[in-house]
Amino acid sequence: MKRKILIVDDEIGIRLLLEDLLASEQYEVRTAENGKEALELVKIHNFDLLLIDYKLPIMDGIEVMKQIEKENIVLDTIVMSGLVxxxxxxxxxLKNVKKVLSKPFDVLEVRNFVNQLLAD
Known part of the structure; x- marks a missing residue:
């Protein structure tokens, strides 16, 4: 079964870049452009990994992460930020946060880290 990843970023270029990169690694990828949308998806789907931007419209990334933990959802998370x-x-x-990535990031580094995290 394919591992599921949710990518949350308000910049379409970053969403598309990460979606292409991770789909090519055989992951099932969903995207969201704001925190509210991300939280709704997390409640419906069983994701294995969350890649989320710290700064998001409507609901900030940090708020999404706190809400996920408050609801006792265990979801490995990689946070992306321009101001690490x-x-x-x-x-x-936050227990779920496994890594904080500085933007702009190296796509190969992201791919390798995601593969390490999701390796069974």
Missing amino acids: ENIQEDTYA
């Missing part, structure tokens, strides 16, 4: 040093404190408190 400013968000370390917020993300370290």
Whole structure:
């Protein structure tokens, strides 16, 4: 069975880039452009991994992550941000966060990290 990944970013270019990259690795990929949409998808689908931008419209990435944990959903998460040093404190408190990626990121590094996380 294919592992499922949810990519959440308000920039369509980043969503498409990551979607293409991870679909080519045989993952089932869904995307969302804001936090509210992401949370709705997480409640319906059983994702194996969440790649989420820290700054999102409607509902911020950090709010989405806190809500997921509050509902006791275990979901490995990679946070993407242009200002990594400013968000370390917020993300370290969250159990689901496995990595914080600085934007712009190296796609090969992302692919390798995702493959490591989802390797059974």
